[in-house]
Amino acid sequence: MSQPVQHLAIVGAGMIGASWAALASAHGLAVSAYDPHEVARERFLGHVERARSQLTELGLTGNGAVSFSTDLAEALAGAGFVQENGPENEAVKRALLAQIDAALPPDAIIASSTSALVRSAIVADCARPERVVVAHPFNPPHLVPLVELVGADEGVVERAAAFYRGLGRRPVVLNREMPGHIANRLASALYREAVYLVEQGVASVADIDAALCNGPGLRWALMGPHMTYHLGGGEGGIAGYLAHLGPSQVRRWQSLGDPSLDAETQAKIVAGVAEEAQGRSIAELEARRDEGLLAVLKARTLVSA
Amino acid sequence: MSQPVQHLAIVGAGMIGASWAALASAHGLAVSAYDPHEVARERFLGHVERARSQLTELGLTGNGAVSFSTDLAEALAGAGFVQENGPENEAVKRALLAQIDAALPPDAIIASSTSALVRSAIVADCARPERVVVAHPFNPPHLVPLVELVGADEGVVERAAAFYRGLGRRPVVLNREMPGHIANRLASALYREAVYLVEQGVASVADIDAALCNGPGLRWALMGPHMTYHLGGGEGGIAGYLAHLGPSQVRRWQSLGDPSLDAETQAKIVAGVAEEAQGRSIAELEARRDEGLLAVLKARTLVSA
Numbered sequence: 001m002s003q004p005v006q007h008l009a010i011v012g013a014g015m016i017g018a019s020w021a022a023l024a025s026a027h028g029l030a031v032s033a034y035d036p037h038e039v040a041r042e043r044f045l046g047h048v049e050r051a052r053s054q055l056t057e058l059g060l061t062g063n064g065a066v067s068f069s070t071d072l073a074e075a076l077a078g079a080g081f082v083q084e085n086g087p088e089n090e091a092v093k094r095a096l097l098a099q100i101d102a103a104l105p106p107d108a109i110i111a112s113s114t115s116a117l118v119r120s121a122i123v124a125d126c127a128r129p130e131r132v133v134v135a136h137p138f139n140p141p142h143l144v145p146l147v148e149l150v151g152a153d154e155g156v157v158e159r160a161a162a163f164y165r166g167l168g169r170r171p172v173v174l175n176r177e178m179p180g181h182i183a184n185r186l187a188s189a190l191y192r193e194a195v196y197l198v199e200q201g202v203a204s205v206a207d208i209d210a211a212l213c214n215g216p217g218l219r220w221a222l223m224g225p226h227m228t229y230h231l232g233g234g235e236g237g238i239a240g241y242l243a244h245l246g247p248s249q250v251r252r253w254q255s256l257g258d259p260s261l262d263a264e265t266q267a268k269i270v271a272g273v274a275e276e277a278q279g280r281s282i283a284e285l286e287a288r289r290d291e292g293l294l295a296v297l298k299a300r301t302l303v304s305a
Numbered sequence: 306m307s308q309p310v311q312h313l314a315i316v317g318a319g320m321i322g323a324s325w326a327a328l329a330s331a332h333g334l335a336v337s338a339y340d341p342h343e344v345a346r347e348r349f350l351g352h353v354e355r356a357r358s359q360l361t362e363l364g365l366t367g368n369g370a371v372s373f374s375t376d377l378a379e380a381l382a383g384a385g386f387v388q389e390n391g392p393e394n395e396a397v398k399r400a401l402l403a404q405i406d407a408a409l410p411p412d413a414i415i416a417s418s419t420s421a422l423v424r425s426a427i428v429a430d431c432a433r434p435e436r437v438v439v440a441h442p443f444n445p446p447h448l449v450p451l452v453e454l455v456g457a458d459e460g461v462v463e464r465a466a467a468f469y470r471g472l473g474r475r476p477v478v479l480n481r482e483m484p485g486h487i488a489n490r491l492a493s494a495l496y497r498e499a500v501y502l503v504e505q506g507v508a509s510v511a512d513i514d515a516a517l518c519n520g521p522g523l524r525w526a527l528m529g530p531h532m533t534y535h536l537g538g539g540e541g542g543i544a545g546y547l548a549h550l551g552p553s554q555v556r557r558w559q560s561l562g563d564p565s566l567d568a569e570t571q572a573k574i575v576a577g578v579a580e581e582a583q584g585r586s587i588a589e590l591e592a593r594r595d596e597g598l599l600a601v602l603k604a605r606t607l608v609s610a
Contacts, residue, residue: 116553138520139537146520170519172512180557182508183520186495188557191530193494197487198531207477208487209529214475215443215451215488217525222597223590224514224522225496226503230578231591232444238578242571248421250566252485252493261555266547273535273543285528286536292527292605299600 005163006030009079011100013044013068016113017085019141021066022051026142027167028062034075041068051142057294058301060168076103081163083135085113090121097132098125109160111135115184118177119150133160136181137169143293145170148181186225196257198272199265205272221296310468311335314384316405318349318373321418322390324446326371327356331447332472333367339380346373356447362599363606365473381408386468388440390418395426402437403430414465416440420489423482424455438465441486442474448598450475453486501562503577504570510577526601 008024010017013035021031025048033044048066069075076082082104086096093114100110110132112122123129133151138144147169151157161171174181180188190212197208219228226238233241259265277285313329315322318340326336330353338349353371374380381387387409391401398419405415415437417427428434438456443449452474456462466476479486485493495517502513524533531543538546564570582590 138524144520144523146516148516170515172508172516172519174508175506178502178505178507179560182502182513182516185498185502185557185561186513186517187521187530187533188554189498189561190491190495191534191554192558192561193490194530197483197490200483201480202483203477203479203487205531208491209531210475211451211453211477211487212491212525212529213527214477215449216492217522217527217529218449218598218601219443219594220517220522221526221601222518222522222594224517225492225499226510226514226574226578227581227590228492229496230582231587231594235587237587239571239575242566242574246566246571249493249496252490253497253563255484256490256494256497258558261547261551266544266551269531269547270544273531276532277535282536282540282542285532289524289527289536293523295604296523296526296601299604300597 003080004166005080007032007079007081009076009082010034010085011072011075011082011096012085012087012113013040014085015047016137016139016141017083018044018047019051019139020083020085020113020137022048022055023142023167025064025066026052026055026060026062027064029064031064031066032075032077032079033066033068034070034072035068036070038070041070044068051140054290054294055142058297072099073103076100079104080108082108082110083113084110088114088116090117093117093122094125097122098127101126101128101132106131109133109156109163111160113137113141116180118179119152120177123152131156133157134177134181135160135164135171138183140290140293143290143297145297146183147171148174148183150174150177150181192259193256195261195265195269196259198268199259200257204275205269206276209276222300308385309471310385312337312384312386314381314387315339315390316377316380316387316401317390317392317418318345319390320352321442321444321446322388323349323352324356324444324448325388325390325418325442327353327360328447328472330369330371331357331360331365331367332369334369336369336371337380337382337384338371338373339375339377340373341375343375346375349373356445359595359599360447363602377404378408381405384409385413386465387413387415388418389415393419393421395422398422398427399430402427403432406431406433406437411436414438414461414468416465418442418446421485423484424457425482428457436461438462439482439486440465440469440476443488445595445598448595448602450602451488452476453479453488455479455482455486497564498561500566500570500574501564503573504564505562509580510574511581514581527605 007030010033013033119134123132130153136148138146147164164171229241230238312335315338318338424439428437435458441453443451452469469476534546535543
């Protein structure tokens with residue numbers, strides 16, 4: 001058995017890195033962050049502070065020390081776990097992970113937040129690739145519980161999963177790597193149809209968005225699609241659903257659209273989102289989203305308890 | 306200007322009809338329900354009572370009278386609005402809507418809850434098809450706010466939308482009819498990819514469900530996909546997102562799966578859902594879903610206020 005992780009190193013101290021740092025600190029871990037750009041320091045510490053105050057609302061009152069350095073070796077020193085959040089560029093990430101791998105004792109775990117790259121490509125230059133996992137969070141990582149895990153060594157994946165569970169996350173383990181992992185593939189499939197409905201002029205962008213968040217999106221904050229159909233299948237559950245409505249589900253799949261994201265459709269989407277935003281800035285909308293997420297997370301906690 | 310609706314008739318008194326009845330009653334409307342089967346009476350009234358008590362938790366304390374009849378003319382008498390929830394069979398619904406249409410004065414609106422049929426097919430035998438709309442709710446309709454509206458007459462659609470807004474619903478207007486309307490098409494697109502990931506063995510059914518409801522599903526309880534990408538686009542918003550990440554979104558679409566829902570995959574799904582349910586009955590899972598929906602709806606109300 002390995003010791004519980006006491007010290008998390010963050011490599012790449014943008015928004016995602018700062019969210020991870022806030023989450024770990026709020027659970028009492030020491031956090032040392034690295035970013036090559038000194039200019040990142042102030043924004044990083046400011047974001048950690050804002051995220052920490054949100055986490056306090058969720059009852060997380062830990063207060064692990066958070067430091068920032070432009071020296072990688074300094075940030076990595078003593079860390080039992082590293083969360084890498086560098087640029088989404090395969091060559092850059094591959095070199096960065098190899099550098100981290102070379103600097104750490106063998107029992108430390110290295111996790112990459114990558115959303116778009118696959119594990120096999122980015123661990124290729126590591127001397128100990130088996131201790132490197134993909135651990136993809138959802139934005140903002142200090143609030144959204146999902147962490148998608150891809151690894152090559154079962155023991156490492158289990159230790160990583162335990163680490164994230166300790167941070168109140170819900171790790172989901174992929175049996176093999178897939179571009180986009182799971183959740184972004186689901187989101188992308190849904191978005192293709194949303195764009196098709198815009199392209200075809202079926203409804204406004206605002207109404208298509210409203211149809212999701214006032215309908216299936218509400219239920220999907222509580223359960224996934226299989227369980228949703230299980231409850232939609234009457235007394236026969238999912239087996240009854242598939243037996244009776246499976247054929248119509250397959251027909252629906254055949255009727256789904258294959259839109260192009262050409263200039264005309266992009267312009268429709270941009271104009272539609274502007275109408276939907278009703279003059280609110282991205283910062284305002286983000287603040288509202290985070291407020292909403294906090295409220296929903298609190299609600300889910302009450303229900304689970 | 307027409308008078309506000311004081312009396313809603315429910316045609317088809319199953320679970321959906323009972324949910325509509327509870328919602329209208331909790332907003333103070335008189336409700337008269339019709340079902341050809343006397344045996345439906347007790348279950349209908351029981352479900353209305355349970356749904357009413359949930360609505361009380363949301364602060365809806367209206368108490369409109371609710372009646373049940375096996376006589377259609379009796380249930381329709383005096384109704385300004387009819388919500389039809391008959392079987393999802395085109396011939397049956399077409400005949401039923403024609404019968405309702407013939408029995409009502411011209412200014413009453415007739416709405417069909419149909420999920421799978423399109424408006425043009427089911428209004429074909431009505432003498433006044435222009436006053437018939439599709440108004441598709443999401444299960445359970447007394448909790449989930451979405452109502453998808455399809456009509457032929459702008460004035461009728463606007464009156465129907467006002468009626469549903471008065472019941473605290475969020476009507477979404479389709480510019481033209483589409484099989485599956487909007488939300489079920491989005492759900493179906495997402496489900497196709499979920500089934501693909503099961504078929505390919507990428508993760509367990511439970512983990513695929515967890516990836517949705519701990520990740521994008523949480524955000525989608527608050528905002529739709531376009532607004533989500535608007536906030537994921539950095540300072541450039543949705544325009545920046547489409548310009549920089551549009552091509553990778555299109556590549557992702559091309560990589561999505563096209564699964565078959567054959568016996569083997571169905572068996573995997575059924576076994577996976579059984580594992581996920583951990584012995585909980587459908588009734589228990591439904592109760593938990595409704596409890597969760599109530600909590601999330603209360604949370605959203607706090608954020609909107």
